[in-house]
Amino acid sequence: MIVRRAQPGDERAMAEVHVRSWRTTYRGIVSEEYLDSLEIEERENRWRSGISHTEAFVAEDLEGIVGFANGGQERSGNYPGYDGELYAIYLLKECQGQGAGHELVRQVAIALNKAGFHSLLVRVLRNNPSRYFYEALGGVRLGAESIEIGGEFHEEWVYGWPELNVLYEKRGEN
Numbered sequence: 001m002i003v004r005r006a007q008p009g010d011e012r013a014m015a016e017v018h019v020r021s022w023r024t025t026y027r028g029i030v031s032e033e034y035l036d037s038l039e040i041e042e043r044e045n046r047w048r049s050g051i052s053h054t055e056a057f058v059a060e061d062l063e064g065i066v067g068f069a070n071g072g073q074e075r076s077g078n079y080p081g082y083d084g085e086l087y088a089i090y091l092l093k094e095c096q097g098q099g100a101g102h103e104l105v106r107q108v109a110i111a112l113n114k115a116g117f118h119s120l121l122v123r124v125l126r127n128n129p130s131r132y133f134y135e136a137l138g139g140v141r142l143g144a145e146s147i148e149i150g151g152e153f154h155e156e157w158v159y160g161w162p163e164l165n166v167l168y169e170k171r172g173e174n
Helices: 013-024 032-037 040-053 100-114 131-136
Strands: 002-005 055-061 062-075 084-093 120-125 140-149 152-161
Touching: 002 100, 002 140, 013 040, 032 152, 040 055, 062 100, 062 120, 084 100, 120 131, 120 140, 131 152
Parallel strands: 084 120
Antiparallel strands: 002 055, 055 062, 062 084, 120 152, 140 152
């Protein structure tokens, strides 16, 4: 599996991963009706600008794109001292646990560092078992927020890394 910078032409595959991941990760957490209403075309349109306006990377195997992550400037301003944000990371269920998620986060962290960012936070639904992934990466829980998805409110936990470099220096990269 390789991780590379996302490029124009990746939008459709990223959208497919996005929708498939939501349907497996959030089943039992987010309403079935909302998950069933997700459209690849709508996500594909979002990724057209997401690729060029964020630090976006894809994980790819012999079958094609199986995951992605992107990040940029922290959007809320609610966490002083945190200037970067991991906006999204999704990996097909069958490709999880193979190191691609770590490498996606690592590449986003390196890119954000090069863009002048020093810290990072991420938001994850409290009931999403993937939150343990952020804890394993050393993320510290900073707080909780409410988010509306499909007409229902959910609790998101915010994890942070006050020093961005801890996400990539473990392997000797800057």
